[in-house]
Amino acid sequence: MQENKTLFERFFEFAPDAIVVVDSKGRIVRINAAAETMFGYSRYELLERAIEVLVPERFRERHVEYRNEYFSNPRPRSLGKGLNLSGERRDGSEFSVDIMLSPLETSEGTLVISIVRDITERRRMEEELRRAHDELEIRVKERTAELAKANDALKDYAAALEEANRIKDLFTDIMHHDLLNPLGAIRLMTELQLEKTAGDETSRGLLMIKRNVDKLIEMIRSAGMYAKLESAEKLERSKLDLNSILRAVTESFKLRMEEKNMRLEYLAKDECYARVNPIIEDVFSNLLDNAIKYSPAGSKIEVNIMDENKYCKTYVRDWGYGIKDDDKVKLFTRFQRVDKKGVKGTGLGLAIVKRIMTLHGGRVWVEDNPEGGSVFYVEVPKS
């Protein structure tokens, strides 16, 4: 029994939590080693003293009230959560505590066992967590505001873009109707005058006017076409035989080729069906037009369509001036005229070709003709 008693006393003494036992008058009757360390007192300094000595001064009055109330109905209780309790060390410093109370009936009356835990570290971490959370909340709010601002800017930008497109369309329409008509009239008048003045001194000037008017008309037509294709998102397509289209386009160039004494070899024999818009004609005529423009008189042009698995692949091969490697990609961008060789042009033809091909899900590229000159390829997915 005696041995048990000392064993229990040692449990009490060396328990890891601070334990303070108080009588019904609030006097400290026992404390253990952990409590001595926690509060910085030796037990002899505390015994018989009111428990409030371990409470910061500003809370002492309330503590006495609480203690009296507790002793009128003592029961196990856990204090601390949400209460933010503090203890005071001998040196006057404060620290956060959690307290568990448990009454103990003895022959000397009711005692209360208080187990005190230093939760400074836990509080610090909670505080840090709260601060991090607050900071995060502020940052989320800032980002949300920024995002809303960016969204507004984007809406403004979209509206401006729409307006710019509207103006562009308007401008394209003006170019077409209000410029092409008078230009057509000038051209006609010039031609009539030319007939009258055939051979004399003024005809040189008139010829120059006609050439420039032709160039303007060509430029306006191409620019209008490019603008339309640029804003188009898709083209209406139907199943058509590319061979027949290419043959018809080639026919229309016969006269020009004869004028330049050029020879055409049309190799395509079989049909090749693809889902295309009739505008594909412009692709072929642009490539043929260039092949004629950028080749010397008397040279040859070869045209073919090959049915390649998933694609109809067309090529226009010339034995002309050829294209430098550096220029091979550039010339598909608008207004890029590379080696002009004194040939008139708008620099829009191949940009139009590329746009039409893109709208068909196809592609266009150029390679060297090993015998001198170039080969332009276009590839359209088969239907």
Ligand code: ADP
């Ligand atoms: P352009 O109106 O100048 O002909 P394109 O867009 O059709 O405009 O062609 C762009 C440039 O590519 C031309 O200025 C020319 O320098 C070059 N080019 C196009 N086709 C050929 C070709 N078959 N052979 C050599 N150069 C070519």
